[in-house]
Amino acid sequence: MFTLSEENYLKAIYHLESDSKKGISTNAIAKSLETKASSVTDMVKKLSEKEVVLYKKYQGVTLTEFGKKTAANIVRKHRLWEVFLVEKLNFSWDEVHDVAEQLEHIKSPKLINQLDALLGFPTHDPHGDPIPDKEGNVNIVDKILLSTLNKGESGVCVGVNDSSSEFLRFLDKKKITLGKIITVLEKEDFDDSLSIEIDGEKLSISKKIANNLYIKK
Amino acid sequence: MFTLSEENYLKAIYHLESDSKKGISTNAIAKSLETKASSVTDMVKKLSEKEVVLYKKYQGVTLTEFGKKTAANIVRKHRLWEVFLVEKLNFSWDEVHDVAEQLEHIKSPKLINQLDALLGFPTHDPHGDPIPDKEGNVNIVDKILLSTLNKGESGVCVGVNDSSSEFLRFLDKKKITLGKIITVLEKEDFDDSLSIEIDGEKLSISKKIANNLYIKK
DNA sequence: CAATATTTTTAGACTTGTCTAAAAATTTAT
DNA sequence: ATAAATTTTTAGACAAGTCTAAAAATATTG
Ligand SMILES: [Mn+2]
Ligand SMILES: [Mn+2]
Ligand SMILES: [Mn+2]
Ligand SMILES: [Mn+2]
Numbered sequence: 001m002f003t004l005s006e007e008n009y010l011k012a013i014y015h016l017e018s019d020s021k022k023g024i025s026t027n028a029i030a031k032s033l034e035t036k037a038s039s040v041t042d043m044v045k046k047l048s049e050k051e052v053v054l055y056k057k058y059q060g061v062t063l064t065e066f067g068k069k070t071a072a073n074i075v076r077k078h079r080l081w082e083v084f085l086v087e088k089l090n091f092s093w094d095e096v097h098d099v100a101e102q103l104e105h106i107k108s109p110k111l112i113n114q115l116d117a118l119l120g121f122p123t124h125d126p127h128g129d130p131i132p133d134k135e136g137n138v139n140i141v142d143k144i145l146l147s148t149l150n151k152g153e154s155g156v157c158v159g160v161n162d163s164s165s166e167f168l169r170f171l172d173k174k175k176i177t178l179g180k181i182i183t184v185l186e187k188e189d190f191d192d193s194l195s196i197e198i199d200g201e202k203l204s205i206s207k208k209i210a211n212n213l214y215i216k217k
Numbered sequence: 218m219f220t221l222s223e224e225n226y227l228k229a230i231y232h233l234e235s236d237s238k239k240g241i242s243t244n245a246i247a248k249s250l251e252t253k254a255s256s257v258t259d260m261v262k263k264l265s266e267k268e269v270v271l272y273k274k275y276q277g278v279t280l281t282e283f284g285k286k287t288a289a290n291i292v293r294k295h296r297l298w299e300v301f302l303v304e305k306l307n308f309s310w311d312e313v314h315d316v317a318e319q320l321e322h323i324k325s326p327k328l329i330n331q332l333d334a335l336l337g338f339p340t341h342d343p344h345g346d347p348i349p350d351k352e353g354n355v356n357i358v359d360k361i362l363l364s365t366l367n368k369g370e371s372g373v374c375v376g377v378n379d380s381s382s383e384f385l386r387f388l389d390k391k392k393i394t395l396g397k398i399i400t401v402l403e404k405e406d407f408d409d410s411l412s413i414e415i416d417g418e419k420l421s422i423s424k425k426i427a428n429n430l431y432i433k434k
Numbered sequence: 435c436a437a438t439a440t441t442t443t444t445a446g447a448c449t450t451g452t453c454t455a456a457a458a459a460t461t462t463a464t
Numbered sequence: 465a466t467a468a469a470t471t472t473t474t475a476g477a478c479a480a481g482t483c484t485a486a487a488a489a490t491a492t493t494g
Contacts, residue, residue, distance in 0.1 A: 005451065026472055039452055041473055046450095058459060058472060089331035099325045106323075108316045114306035222481065243442055256482050258443055263480090275442060275489060 002050075004105050007074050008033060009043050010052060011104075013063055014071035023060030072136030078104035079125035079132075080115055086126045087119060093126040094168035127168075128159025128178050128214060144217070146182065146194070147210035154183035154197075159214035167212060174203060182215060219267075221322050224291050225250060226260050227269060228321075230280055231288035240277030289353030295321040296342035296349075297332055303343045304336060310343040311385035344385075345376025345395050345431060361434070363399065363411070364427035371400035371414075376431035384429060391420060399432060 002010065012032045016024045026044065030037045048055040052067030063071060081103040085091040091099075113134075116122075123139065124130055132138045143158050157180050160167065171177065176198060185202065186195035192207035219227065229249045233241045243261065247254045265272040269284030280288060298320040302308040308316075330351075333339075340356065341347055349355045360375050374397050377384065388394065393415060402419065403412035409424035 003450080027470095035451095036453060037472065038454080038474080042451075085328070088335060089328065091327070091331070095327070099323070099328055102323045102325070106316070106319045108319070110308070110312070111302070111306065111316055114308070118305060220480080244440095252481095253483060254442065255444080255484080259481075 001107070002052075002070065005043070006047060006050075007070075007105055009040075009047060010063070010067060010071040011074050011078075013053065013061060014068065014075065017063060023062050025060045029061075069136040072132040072138065073134075074104050076132040076134075076136075077106070077112055079129060080112060080119065080122070082125045082127075083119050083122045083131075084115060092168075092172070093163075094165040094172070096126060097163065097165075124159075126178075127163045141216065143214040145211055146184075146196075146205075146213040146215050147192070147207065149184045149215060149217075151184055151187050153217070154181060155215035155217040156180070157182055157213060158216045161212040161214060170209075171213075175199065175201075176213070182213075218324070219269075219287065222260070223264060223267070224287075224322055226257075226264060227280070227284060227288040228291050228295075230270065230278060231285065231292065234280060240279050242277045246278075286353040289349040289355065290351075291321050293349040293351075293353075294323070294329055296346060297329060297336065297339070299342045299344075300336050300339045300348075301332060309385075309389070310380075311382040311389070313343060314380065314382075341376075343395075344380045358433065360431040362428055363401075363413075363422075363430040363432050364409070364424065366401045366432060366434075368401055368404050370434070371398060372432035372434040373397070374399055374430060375433045378429040378431060387426075388430075392416065392418075393430070399430075 009029065012029055013024050016028055016032060020028075026037045026040045029040045029044075033040070044053060044055050044061050047053045047061070047067070051064055052070055053061040053063055055061045078100045081100040082096040085096040085099060086093060122131060128143075130138050130141065141158070144155075145161065146157075149155065157176060157178055159178065160171070176182075180198055183197040184194055185197055188194070192210075194205045194207075194210050196203050196205055226246065229246055230241050233245055233249060237245075243254045243257045246257045246261075250257070261270060261272050261278050264270045264278070264284070268281055269287055270278040270280055272278045295317045298317040299310075299313040302313040302316060303310060339348060345360075347355045347358065358375070361372075362378065363374075366372065374393060374395055376395065377388070393399075397415055400414040401411055402414055405411070409427075411422045411424075411427050413420050413422055
């Protein structure tokens with residue numbers, strides 16, 4: 001069994017690994033958990049003893065298979081709870097994360113299996129992120145950033161890169177939601193802004209927005 | 218805000234107060250939390266600083282109004298989660314307590330309000346215990362122990378005194394569930410056992426069982 | 435009421451997880 | 465390739481929550 005703190009470290013390392021593929025540095029973990037590098041060194045030693053990470057001084061850490069599975073299970077719980085909050089309790093997608101951060105640590109296999117069933121075995125969370133299965137496997141989909149689409153191309157909005165409340169509420173205001181079809185009408189050269197069509201409406205979108213929306217062609 | 222440990226102490230004191238009405242002794246709290254009296258003394262000082270209990274050395278503790286409200290809110294969450302587990306996730310009534318012990322500490326007013334609504338604003342948990350309202354008020358019902366019924370009397374089974382898994386599974390086996398009507402056919406003098414009728418069936422019940430079932434006439 | 439038993443508190447220690455400051459290793463730049 | 469900058473680790477401290485052992489207060493009882 002892992003403590004709340006250990007679980008949070010595992011999850012942070014898991015997310016960092018999926019980005020970088022190299023050994024994860026003490027500093028990167030510290031930044032992502034808003035803690036100090038010295039605290040990370042201490043914890044990483046403990047996780048290494050528990051055989052969830054490989055650690056050699058000054059070399060960063062990597063998750064073991066066991067560590068990966070453990071972390072994926074926490075992510076699975078986090079995302080299932082997010083679906084629950086949106087689908088069953090009328091939360092909006094910008095309200096779920098903090099509560100899910102708490103709920104993901106509840107220990108009960110039956111609870112999470114039944115929740116999965118209640119929700120109809122969802123494959124993605126409200127932000128378009130995939131829900132790992134019980135073995136920790138994730139179905140990786142070839143989604144691309146809206147900013148990489150060329151003029152005239154279109155695709156379905158399937159996820160967000162930034163899932164901060166601010167960004168999500170901005171999307172709500174612009175009526176940009178997952179599942180909608182977006183067509184690039186124009187790409188402005190001087191500021192990389194886009195003119196897009198969504199719901200039959202024309203909309204202007206900054207580079208920053210386009211860099212945070214995932215599309216599936 | 219209160220830590221997990223502080224919340225557990227508050228809840229324990231709350232339950233002990235509802236039984237005894239006097240100042241709650243260090244020892245009683247220690248027993249109920251399976252900890253040591255010296256640990257209780259330490260914590261009780263902290264709770265006193267936070268103004269949730271009144272404490273004078275060697276005199277035991279009492280909850281303040283604020284403490285009572287805080288504790289009732291934790292109990293409210295515990296019982297709502299128990300209802301959720303039974304009604305929505307197909308848990309049986311002997312499986313819910315340990316998970317609810319974890320879920321009761323999740324901090325999100327919106328979560329608990331929406332959960333309440335999803336469940337149709339239940340008034341009692343799966344064991345027949347009342348769910349405090351948002352202000353911490355509890356509707357006390359005049360339920361009595363089955364053992365206090367006289368020969369010939371009958372009533373509805375509305376709760377359990379012992380909610381251990383063992384007892385609850387025993388009741389399941391005997392098909393004794395909340396809401397059923399029980400009639401006392403006979404009271405044996407030499408061992409205080411009862412002969413009862415339930416579902417049109419005749420059943421023999423020991424004194425111990427009769428002392429752990431609540432009836433409403 | 436005084437002796438004894440029990441309860442409660444205190445004192446000091448330990449674990450977990452964190453921090454700051456300083457030392458050591460590694461990386462980057464001149 | 466040295467020197468400087470950065471990253472990482474170590475050393476020592478602290479808060480929360482717990483424990484054991486001993487002291488102090490309270491309760492029981494002959
Ligand atoms: Mn999230
Ligand atoms: Mn998410
Ligand atoms: Mn319970
Ligand atoms: Mn209950």
